[in-house]
Amino acid sequence: MYDVREWRHAFKLDPNKDISDENLEKICESGTSAIIIGGSDGVTLENVLNLMSRVRRYTVPCVLEVSTIESITPGFDLYFIPTILNTTDAKWIKGIHHEAVKEYGVLMNWDELIVEGYCILNDDCKVANLTGANTDLDEEDVVAYAMMAEHLFKMPIFYLEYSGKYGDIELVKAAKAQLNQTKLFYGGGISTAAQAKEMGQFADVIVIGNALYENLEEALKTVKAVKI
Numbered sequence: 001m002y003d004v005r006e007w008r009h010a011f012k013l014d015p016n017k018d019i020s021d022e023n024l025e026k027i028c029e030s031g032t033s034a035i036i037i038g039g040s041d042g043v044t045l046e047n048v049l050n051l052m053s054r055v056r057r058y059t060v061p062c063v064l065e066v067s068t069i070e071s072i073t074p075g076f077d078l079y080f081i082p083t084i085l086n087t088t089d090a091k092w093i094k095g096i097h098h099e100a101v102k103e104y105g106v107l108m109n110w111d112e113l114i115v116e117g118y119c120i121l122n123d124d125c126k127v128a129n130l131t132g133a134n135t136d137l138d139e140e141d142v143v144a145y146a147m148m149a150e151h152l153f154k155m156p157i158f159y160l161e162y163s164g165k166y167g168d169i170e171l172v173k174a175a176k177a178q179l180n181q182t183k184l185f186y187g188g189g190i191s192t193a194a195q196a197k198e199m200g201q202f203a204d205v206i207v208i209g210n211a212l213y214e215n216l217e218e219a220l221k222t223v224k225a226v227k228i
């Protein structure tokens with residue numbers, strides 16, 4: 001299933017973290033819509049290639065969420081390109097992107113690239129710190145970013161990112177109410193099936209990362225909670 005518009009669930013694997021073959025098999029065979037490979041620090045070409053080749057043993061779609069130019073490599077089904085909507089630092093909105101396109105532009109298959117408009121809401125996570133995101137947002141602010149993603153920039157994905165923390169369902173609901181063409185991804189702090197179900201009421205796709213490394217058996221139950 002290579003069409004993100006059909007997805008309901010994704011597991012995000014961090015190339016900078018260890019995962020055993022046994023656990024990786026459970027994750028890849030779980031019924032999730034896709035495996036996203038990405039992280040905010042310690043991402044290298046070597047650890048991306050290693051994880052990609054291991055995930056590639058399975059039929060599940062495999063996506064690179066690009067976080068550094070150095071770790072871009074052929075071989076993925078799709079490439080997610082984050083851009084941070086709630087930072088004022090142009091580097092994370094379009095700066096590194098410019099560098100990457102200068103380097104890879106002539107080689108690119110543009111159909112494989114999917115832009116994600118990130119709205120980061122947990123002040124206490126690495127990606128907020130890295131990108132200087134302004135996480136002090138109320139519902140009106142979040143709704144406006146959702147509208148921008150859909151109507152101004154026509155982004156395929158609006159990503160509400162609470163990385164490491166379970167978010168505010170009311171904000172997720174409010175964002176979803178603005179989105180029609182743009183798909184709403186929610187990620188952050190989901191560790192149980194009940195939480196997956198709750199966020200999955202409004203998010204088109206729920207993304208689970210840390211729980212894979214903390215309580216795999218519970219994390220695996222999140223698939224069934226949103227996929228019937």
Ligand SMILES: CC(C)=CCC/C(C)=C/CC/C(C)=C/CC/C(C)=C/CC/C(C)=C/CC/C(C)=C/CC/C(C)=C/COP(=O)(O)OP(=O)(O)O
Pocket residue numbers: 014038039040041065066067068069072073074075079081082083084092093096097098100101104107108109113118125126127128130131161163164209
């Ligand atoms: C030849 C070939 C294969 C061509 C492929 C074509 C291709 C893919 C070209 C690249 C085109 C392009 C425009 C790339 C963009 C380059 C880039 C690096 C842009 C910057 C992206 C960005 C804003 C990164 C910031 C960090 C971020 C959003 C990372 C995403 C993952 C994420 C949110 C992780 C969560 O991290 P967190 O939980 O906080 O941290 P830990 O899990 O480590 O605790």
Ligand SMILES: O=P(O)(O)OC[C@@H](O)CO
Pocket residue numbers: 012161162163164165186187188189190207208209210211
């Ligand atoms: O690691 P967690 O908190 O599950 O968040 C998932 C993902 O949104 C991180 O980019």
Ligand SMILES: [Mg+2]
Pocket residue numbers: 163164209210
């Ligand atoms: Mg994480």
